[in-house]
Amino acid sequence: MAVLDKFFIKEESVGLNMSQIKVGLPAALLYYYYFPFWFKLFDELNIELVVSDNTSRKLLDKGTKNAISEICVPIKIMVGHILNLKEKEVDYIYLPRFKSLKKGTVMCPKFLGLPDLIKHTFPEFKNIIISDIIKSKSDNISQYHNFINLKEKLNRSKFDMKSALKKSALFWERFRELLFSGYLIDDFLKANNIKSLEKIIADLEQSSLLPQSKQQESFGREEFIDIALIGYVYNVYDSYINMDIIKKCKELGVRVHTFSMVKEEIIESELKKLRKPMFWEFTNKLYGACEYYLKNKRIDGIIHLTAFGCGPDSVLSQILEFDAKNYNKPFMTLRIDEQTGESHIITRIEAFVDLLRLKKEEC
Amino acid sequence: MKLSFPYMGPTIVYAKLLELLGHDIVMPPRPNQEVIDLGVKYSPEFACFPFKVITGTYLKLMEEDVDTFVTSGGHGPCRAGYYGEAHKRILADLGYDVEMIIIDAPSDDYKYFYNILKKLKGNNSWIKVLQTINIVYKMAQALDELERKVEILRAYNKNSKFNKIWMDIEKNFYKIKNLSDVKNLKAKYIDKLSEFNNTIPAEKERYRIGIVGEIFVVLEKSINYQIEEKVNYFGFETERSQYLSEWIKENIIPFAGRDLEKIANKGREFIEINIGGHARENIGHILDFKERGFDGIIHLKPFACLPELISQSVADSISEKYDIPILTISIDEQTADANILTRIEAFLDMIREKRYREVV
The missing domain is CATH 3.40.50.11890 (Rossmann fold)
Incomplete structure (x- = not known):
């Protein structure tokens, strides 16, 4: 039929x-x-x-x-x-x-x-x-x-x-x-x-090179820094609105990690620890991924990238801030909006990366 | 256990409920500048305004050694369902050791629901609990009925006179003990209000404004710039889309009529599925007000409220299609009273002009 x-x-x-x-x-x-x-x-x-x-x-x-x-x-x-x-x-x-x-x-x-x-x-x-x-x-x-x-x-x-x-x-x-x-x-x-x-997909599947988040050797003088960039896909990957934050991070010798690299089982197990998980699907994913990165020794710091006026993020960022304090991990919230002045983003990321480097050297 | 709760609308109703169940309660302060400032200081910047007001209320109550808060939960998609959890963390971070009793829908977590129910029930028998709920529900109904009358009569009389009567009503209702008290008080005040019935002009000369929006800012006059009094002051009657007794009827009393569903269905033309909060109901209410011959709608919402932003976006197209003026006002921690007054005055002038032209 x-x-x-x-x-x-x-x-x-x-x-x-x-x-x-x-x-x-x-x-x-x-x-x-x-x-x-x-x-x-x-x-x-x-x-x-x-x-x-x-x-x-x-x-x-x-x-x-x-x-x-x-x-x-x-x-x-x-x-x-x-x-x-x-x-x-x-x-x-x-x-x-x-x-x-x-x-x-x-x-x-x-x-x-x-x-x-x-x-x-x-x-x-x-x-x-x-x-x-x-x-x-x-x-x-x-x-x-x-x-x-x-x-x-x-x-x-x-x-x-x-x-x-x-x-x-x-x-x-x-x-x-x-x-x-x-x-x-x-x-x-x-x-x-x-x-x-x-x-692209076929090439990457065949490729013997490691993805940037796992790269071992840095090109220049400094050691790599690992930052978890926590934010929704449409904030993290829209390179116009976030002023190409990923490229800027890479230039500073940062390995960028995002929530889409964390497997669903891990996110699920993190969410089980909440009495009441949030109701928004992607907010939950960010929460689970962030908790995972907070516990991960390899990650040096966390940037929460959020858009002006985002409702779910107003709840999430409060919770993440408290948790980052508990785990003693550097945490920064970057808020993006219609403004297109790049320098404030660069300044803040540079300052944050410098701080992480300093902290790493001291250890 | 010293109990308290957020301040919203006729707060004496929740106070009475907990008091009749034998709890030691502290009446929350009415939101004022101090409470709002406190809330704004300790809440996330982009939390909605009701969240900040409630944070302020909680922090103010900490001065009176309250150790337990009762608040409502919910299950999204609106942020309000997560208020309780977020407040718990904020208070804990500030070093306050308080318990939050968050009333979620039983279907979310039966065991948790049963436990909080047992806690609130105390040593009372279940029959006593049901009786108490009944008294409180009747009280809420009586209060709402009186308030509806006040909202009409105040348009044609001095504001201050009716505000005084309303304060009297709230004060006296707080003293009630049983059902017959409720009945007597209600009858007494209905008599008192009907003395003014002759001030209502002929049907042709009456103007009516419907007030719709997010429940907290619609119900709580201390944070919505006393919008109803302002509208009444210009000689316009008002009616809200939300009254506490209706909320109780729809959400708590089983087997009661579900009028809200019918209203929400009217809104389907504009918002196809339930998107949380009261967005779809509000659209339904706007259409309902129009059918009942109202002259205009004031739509209230907290700044950046998620569901109401969608209803605001479709408001223009409703206004055009059904020929009804709609004014949307966003409410946040700013208290520029003159700004609101000007906007309302202009809106109401426009409505008068509109009717004048239609008649001519």
């Missing part, structure tokens, strides 16, 4: 020129976590995927102007990316509504209401936004029920969709394995289409 189904739909779609449909994907928020999955999915479905440009001054200004002033920067950036996609004349914008990635936890309310926010701020986008509710039991979001709207809109058969999802999930797992082994998401972001991404 399924085979027949596939046959029919394919023929129909040729008639409707379905293959020429362009779907836009905003490169903001959870894009950084799921982009290999989405790249592969749209490739398998034979749909042209248009990714919005990298965040820039122009894009941020547009977002700031069109979103309400009080909302956090990542959402403003998201609004900017959506407007950017509109300029590229896409037929649809794929903007799923992330609801839950684990039983009992949810995402931040702004994620839950994001499609509503976009649809009502720009009524003209109402019909071109595809927003499935994503509800999954783990970080793997490839369950079929999360993509029903998408399938309807793209006019694909259930069979096609399911097999595409399966392949995408496998591809995404490969990406995740590399993250666990110590690569940064940064290493993959150079790719803007599936071909180059596949090549």
Whole structure:
């Protein structure tokens, strides 16, 4: 039956020129976590995927102007990316509504209401936004029920969709394995289409070089410093909004560690120690990862990178600060917003790294 | 065990509940500048305003040797559900040894819920507990009914006169012991308020403003710049979306009608799923107020409140589609009274003008 189904739909779609449909994907928020999955999915479905440009001054200004002033920067950036996609004349914008990635936890309310926010701020986008509710039991979001709207809109058969999802999930797992082994998401972001991404992943899998977080020899005079950069993917890897903090750290001889390198089992076991874990999925991940790094002797210090007006982080940073005090680990909060003056970030990171070096030498 | 709790809305209701159960309670101070300053100093910078006010209240209460706080929990996605845990850590870091009794939904952790229930129950029998809840619920209902009347009548009378009556009401209700006290007091004050009924003008000349928003800032007048009094002062009646007795009915009393769900469903057009707090309910309330012929909506929210930011973003499109003016006011630790007064005055002038033009 399924085979027949596939046959029919394919023929129909040729008639409707379905293959020429362009779907836009905003490169903001959870894009950084799921982009290999989405790249592969749209490739398998034979749909042209248009990714919005990298965040820039122009894009941020547009977002700031069109979103309400009080909302956090990542959402403003998201609004900017959506407007950017509109300029590229896409037929649809794929903007799923992330609801839950684990039983009992949810995402931040702004994620839950994001499609509503976009649809009502720009009524003209109402019909071109595809927003499935994503509800999954783990970080793997490839369950079929999360993509029903998408399938309807793209006019694909259930069979096609399911097999595409399966392949995408496998591809995404490969990406995740590399993250666990110590690569940064940064290493993959150079790719803007599936071909180059596949090549990067295959290369890294074959590569005999160690990822930067495990590099042994430093290039220059000084010894490496290990810093855990705790923050959401869209703050840590959007190199415009955080003024390329990762590159700056690398230049200072720092090995950067992030939450995506910590395995889920470790995070889970750290969370069990709380009487009441928090309700936000990624906040929990940051908490678990940070607790792990606090105990880890190799890590010299922790930077908590947070965006102005982030609600979950206002609770998290308080808790982490107390815990860092207990473990006697240097801890710094860096807050980013629409301002683009770089020097304060550089000064603070330099001062922090110097302090860590001093502390290390004394020991 | 010396108990206390955060200050929100008609606080005498929670005080009465714990007192009738035989606990030694300390009445929390009404949030004032001192309390707010204390809270702001010791809270994370980006915590929402209610969090800071409650921190301040707790720290102020430490001067009176309180050793246990009773507060509500919850299960996200709004930050309020995690207040208790975060406060516990802040107080511990400042060196205070206090116990937090956080009332979570029983389904989160049955054992924990049973334990706190037992602690609060004390030596009372379960029948006594149910009776007490009943008395307190009836009291909350009576208070809310009277307050609704005050909010209408105050628009056409001197503010100070009604504020005095309201203070009297709160004072006398705090002395009640049983159900018949509640009944008598309620009847007495309803009589007293109905003396003023003749001041209400004809239906055509009445203006009504609905107040919606985050529960803490809507209920607690000492931190929302006495917004209702201000609106009343300009001759506009007000009604809130939240009253304590309704909250109790929806969340605690089993098998009571679930009107809130119906209201929330109205909001579905604008916010598709429940995103925490009362965001979707508030959208529903706005539409409900419109259906009932209200002239405008004031939407209150603490600065950077997560769910209310989404409802603020869709407010423009509601306002346009349903032709109802909406004014959103963000509340934080600043106390610029004149600023709020100006904004409200301009908003209300605009509403008068709007109706005038519609009639002409």
